[in-house]
Amino acid sequence: MMLVEGARELSRAVAAGVRPHELYLCPELFSPEAQELVPGLETALGGGRATLLSRLAFEKVSGRENPDGVLGVAPLPVPALPDLGRRALVVVLHGLEKPGNVGAILRTADAAGADAAVVLGRGADPYGPNVIRASQGSVFAVPTLALGEEEALAWLAEQGFRTVACTPDARQDYWDAPLTGRVALLLGTEHAGLPPEWRRAHEAVRVPMHGQADSLNVATAAALVLYECVRQSRA
Numbered sequence: 001m002m003l004v005e006g007a008r009e010l011s012r013a014v015a016a017g018v019r020p021h022e023l024y025l026c027p028e029l030f031s032p033e034a035q036e037l038v039p040g041l042e043t044a045l046g047g048g049r050a051t052l053l054s055r056l057a058f059e060k061v062s063g064r065e066n067p068d069g070v071l072g073v074a075p076l077p078v079p080a081l082p083d084l085g086r087r088a089l090v091v092v093l094h095g096l097e098k099p100g101n102v103g104a105i106l107r108t109a110d111a112a113g114a115d116a117a118v119v120l121g122r123g124a125d126p127y128g129p130n131v132i133r134a135s136q137g138s139v140f141a142v143p144t145l146a147l148g149e150e151e152a153l154a155w156l157a158e159q160g161f162r163t164v165a166c167t168p169d170a171r172q173d174y175w176d177a178p179l180t181g182r183v184a185l186l187l188g189t190e191h192a193g194l195p196p197e198w199r200r201a202h203e204a205v206r207v208p209m210h211g212q213a214d215s216l217n218v219a220t221a222a223a224l225v226l227y228e229c230v231r232q233s234r235a
Contacts, residue, residue, distance in 0.1 A: 002127045005063060007034035007041070007070040012137030013077075014044045020072035023050040026058035029069030038070060063129050076127055079116075079143040081155050088115045089229050090161065090184045092152065094194055095121035096218065102126060103134020104219035105187070110138035112226040117144045118152050123189075149197070156184050163201035166225055167193050168215060170204035177205045179229045190218050 001021075004010045007030075010020065023045055025038065042050055053061070058069060084090075091109050096102050102124045109117055117139075119126045126144045147155070156163060161184040164177060186201055188194035207221050216224075 002074055002076050002132075003063075003071065003129050004074055004132055005067065005071045005129060006133065006137075007031070007037040007068055009132050009137035009140075010041055010070060010072045010074075011037045013072075013074060013140045014041065016077065016140035018074050018077055018140065019048075020045055020074040021048045022073040023048070024053055024058065024061065024071040024073075025050060026053045026055055026067075026069035028055045029058060029067055031068040034068045034070050041070070041072070064133070077140065077144075079145055081145065082116055082143055084115050084159060084182065086181070087233065088159075088161075088182045089226070090114065090116045090118060090156075091222065091226065092118045092120065092156075092163075092184055092186045092198075093123065094186065094188045094198055095192070096123040096187070096189060099124045099128055099130035100134045101217070101219045103131045103136075103139070105222045106131070106135040106142055106144060107138040108219070108223045108226055110135075110141045112230050114142055114226065117142050118184075119144065119146045120149055120152055153197075162203065163198075164203045164205055164225075165194055165199050165201035166206070166221060167199060167204055168206050168209070169193075169199075170206040172203070172205050173208050174205040174225045175228055177203045179225075179232045183229055185222070185225055185229070187218055187222055190215060 004013050091114055124131055132139055161182045163184045165186045186198050
């Protein structure tokens with residue numbers, strides 16, 4: 001089960017086929033967006049239960065500073081490994097621990113039209129409340145799978161992906177690499193990067209650093225490379 005807070009996030013989960021078992025609502029806290037979306041959420045509830053909470057009670061169960069009065073309990077999605085087309089873009093996250101980074105990358109992946117996201121290692125739970133919040137519900141729009149490393153490697157090979165390791169050790173700037181066709185972008189933690197078996201990719205790319213900073217936030221680096229994939233595909 002998972003906890004989904006926020007009218008927008010829960011609506012995006014419902015649009016992706018998730019059906020909440022329970023709703024907890026506080027009309028006193030509803031934002032204009034929540035007022036608009038709650039009737040659809042109640043319809044999606046089906047035979048589940050909707051409970052009205054006082055402002056004090058809702059603020060106790062909420063994980064946000066300024067809640068919008070909407071919270072749902074729903075079963076975890078179980079997305080299948082997709083069989084993708086000739087052109088496909090996948091982002092692979094290895095061991096990313098900060099929910100804010102994972103959520104931001106999923107949000108950018110959604111905006112860039114990525115076909116799937118794969119989460120590996122002992123990182124943040126892709127369906128944890130803070131990842132859902134940081135992604136603004138994009139975790140439901142992009143098929144997001146938590147896989148074992150061997151399973152992920154086998155699937156990428158079976159689907160014919162060209163793997164692209166994003167690492168500061170690379171000699172090639174990201175805009176010089178071919179990023180069209182079936183591409184899987186590999187991203188590791190900011191402190192350790194990708195493990196050796198994931199650095200042995202078809203391509204290795206870096207974001208050039210010209211100032212005193214020796215690295216970028218991983219979500220920022222992911223956004224740069226994702227949109228380079230978009231640019232090259234359009235070109």
